[in-house]
Amino acid sequence: MLEVLGYPFFQRALLAGLLVSLLGGALSAFVVQRRLSFLGDGLAHAAFAGVALGLFLREEPLYLALPFTLAVALAITYVKERSGLSEDTAIGVFFALSVALGAVFLAKARGYVGDAMGYLFGSLLAVGPGDLWAVGGVVLLGLALLPLWGALAYATFDRELALADRVPVGLHDYLLSAYLALALVVAVKVVGVLLVAAFLVIPGAAARLLGRTFAGMTLLALLFAFSATLLGLYASFLLDWPSGASVVLAQALLFGLAFLKTAFSGGK
Amino acid sequence: MWAVETQGLTVRFGQYQALEDVSLKVPEGSFVAVVGPNGAGKSTLLKALLGLVPFRGEVRIFGRPLAQADPFWFGYVPQIKTFDHTFPALALELVVSGLRRAWPFRVGEKERERALEALGRVGALELAHRPLGRLSGGQLQRVYLARALVRRPRLLLLDEPATGVDRLGEVDLYRHLEAYQEETGATILMITHDWEAAHHASHVLVLNRRVIGFGPPERALSEECLRQAFGHLGHEHALFLGGGRA
Ligand SMILES: Nc1ncnc2c1ncn2[C@@H]1O[C@H](COP(=O)(O)OP(=O)(O)OP(=O)(O)O)[C@@H](O)[C@H]1O
Ligand SMILES: [Mg+2]
Numbered sequence: 001m002l003e004v005l006g007y008p009f010f011q012r013a014l015l016a017g018l019l020v021s022l023l024g025g026a027l028s029a030f031v032v033q034r035r036l037s038f039l040g041d042g043l044a045h046a047a048f049a050g051v052a053l054g055l056f057l058r059e060e061p062l063y064l065a066l067p068f069t070l071a072v073a074l075a076i077t078y079v080k081e082r083s084g085l086s087e088d089t090a091i092g093v094f095f096a097l098s099v100a101l102g103a104v105f106l107a108k109a110r111g112y113v114g115d116a117m118g119y120l121f122g123s124l125l126a127v128g129p130g131d132l133w134a135v136g137g138v139v140l141l142g143l144a145l146l147p148l149w150g151a152l153a154y155a156t157f158d159r160e161l162a163l164a165d166r167v168p169v170g171l172h173d174y175l176l177s178a179y180l181a182l183a184l185v186v187a188v189k190v191v192g193v194l195l196v197a198a199f200l201v202i203p204g205a206a207a208r209l210l211g212r213t214f215a216g217m218t219l220l221a222l223l224f225a226f227s228a229t230l231l232g233l234y235a236s237f238l239l240d241w242p243s244g245a246s247v248v249l250a251q252a253l254l255f256g257l258a259f260l261k262t263a264f265s266g267g268k
Numbered sequence: 269m270w271a272v273e274t275q276g277l278t279v280r281f282g283q284y285q286a287l288e289d290v291s292l293k294v295p296e297g298s299f300v301a302v303v304g305p306n307g308a309g310k311s312t313l314l315k316a317l318l319g320l321v322p323f324r325g326e327v328r329i330f331g332r333p334l335a336q337a338d339p340f341w342f343g344y345v346p347q348i349k350t351f352d353h354t355f356p357a358l359a360l361e362l363v364v365s366g367l368r369r370a371w372p373f374r375v376g377e378k379e380r381e382r383a384l385e386a387l388g389r390v391g392a393l394e395l396a397h398r399p400l401g402r403l404s405g406g407q408l409q410r411v412y413l414a415r416a417l418v419r420r421p422r423l424l425l426l427d428e429p430a431t432g433v434d435r436l437g438e439v440d441l442y443r444h445l446e447a448y449q450e451e452t453g454a455t456i457l458m459i460t461h462d463w464e465a466a467h468h469a470s471h472v473l474v475l476n477r478r479v480i481g482f483g484p485p486e487r488a489l490s491e492e493c494l495r496q497a498f499g500h501l502g503h504e505h506a507l508f509l510g511g512g513r514a
Contacts, residue, residue, distance in 0.1 A: 151371075157365075161365075164318045165369040166369070208354075214356050216356070
């Protein structure tokens with residue numbers, strides 16, 4: 001196991017996996033409490049449409065998936081705020097639209113469908129230096145947004161109280177969806193379209209079972225995401241399982257343990 | 269200076285007019301009881317003063333246009349606690365959020381002291397480390413009051429703060445509000461359905477979409493005003509009215 005650490009491709013895989021897990025862990029507390037897990041799924045499929053568009057235009061898929069997913073995230077938030085439709089309805093519309101567009105782009109990009117499969121399940125070992133820079137950039141941007149944590153958590157707790165205190169809640173909603181979109185796109189390469197939403201939900205869900213405060217929940221989610229990535233990659237290497245799937249299985253295992261703890265010890 | 273001054277304040281929800289041409293001048297340091305039937309627009313009035321609902325007309329808070337009022341001037345206890353009951357939060361954290369206008373990641377030593385003191389004053393010290401989602405209605409009411417008071421606001425906007433609070437707690441609540449007011453000169457607007465409590469206020473605002481009466485309790489709570497606000501008062505109501513005033 002240890003000698004593999006010497007290979008640059010494995011170092012990149014490990015680093016990318018850990019950075020993505022930190023992104024997912026930090027965001028998952030918000031995703032769980034704001035009930036955004038469906039948004040995660042919808043945006044993952046938008047990312048897929050963006051990738052398909054990239055394959056069709058024979059451009060680097062990431063370059064097109066980024067703006068495409070960002071646009072869908074903002075559109076969902078806009079439609080929700082302007083129409084009074086519930087969020088899951090707005091997401092459902094754009095979810096279907098994205099998958100349909102993705103199918104059209106892929107059909108037109110015949111011959112590249114194999115590449116598209118790579119994006120469905122993702123591959124840590126295929127992470128290139130460019131992808132790593134992209135993940136690193138999004139993590140740095142996240143650090144810049146860290147001062148907003150308190151205001152975001154406040155509005156997550158109670159939107160009206162935050163509004164009464166003049167927190168720019170609407171602006172923050174857009175920022176959060178936009179950042180979610182960025183994090184999703186860079187994570188898609190690593191985890192794949194089908195599983196990326198798990199990164200945004202499971203660590204937070206497990207942490208919710210054990211945390212008594214929102215700060216505690218956030219830290220626990222980070223811890224779970226981080227250890228699931230280490231555990232999953234190790235298992236993936238030992239058993240020759242797909243990397244993204246192994247990490248998600250490790251997350252699910254941690255969630256199961258947290259659930260057993262709350263169910264059988266009264267929890268908290 | 270007026271603590272609250274509104275000019276032609278009108279709030280519409282679609283076709284429905286919840287408040288119509290409300291013009292008020294609330295003197296600084298007064299204790300205003302706001303009364304009126306269900307759906308009269310009482311909560312809507314407080315929300316307008318907080319900028320939570322769009323309105324036409326003009327609102328000034330301590331002489332400043334609403335948009336320029338400092339959020340820390342306001343202490344608000346909402347009627348309906350809309351918070352996410354699954355959000356992992358301790359009562360203490362909610363009180364600290366009142367000091368910060370943000371949710372605390374870590375509670376500092378000074379903040380903890382102030383928050384505990386505020387909880388103590390409303391008789392809720394033992395609730396500090398309890399999960400918020402599991403508190404009873406009256407317990408929540410006390411924690412929200414502590415949250416509103418901890419920032420030492422100049423203007424307290426209380427939407428039925430005594431609802432759900434036990435009899436002793438209610439007496440404590442009024443005593444405490446009076447003490448706070450004496451100490452700080454703050455202005456209080458309190459919505460209540462308890463006409464007896466309203467009699468202890470310095471001013472009473474009788475509201476039913478428009479201002480029916482505003483002034484000292486004896487005047488605003490006159491039978492004439494109440495009849496106008498609540499519609500025809502039957503025999504029993506008239507009896508109750510008499511009892512309330514005794
Ligand atoms: N967000 C909203 N959308 C539409 N109508 C609303 C909204 N908020 C309040 N209303 C309506 O405005 C009217 C006044 O409501 P408000 O909550 O201010 O009444 P209230 O005087 O506080 O009543 P209560 O004594 O029952 O608390 C009601 O008819 C209510 O249905
Ligand atoms: Mg009300």
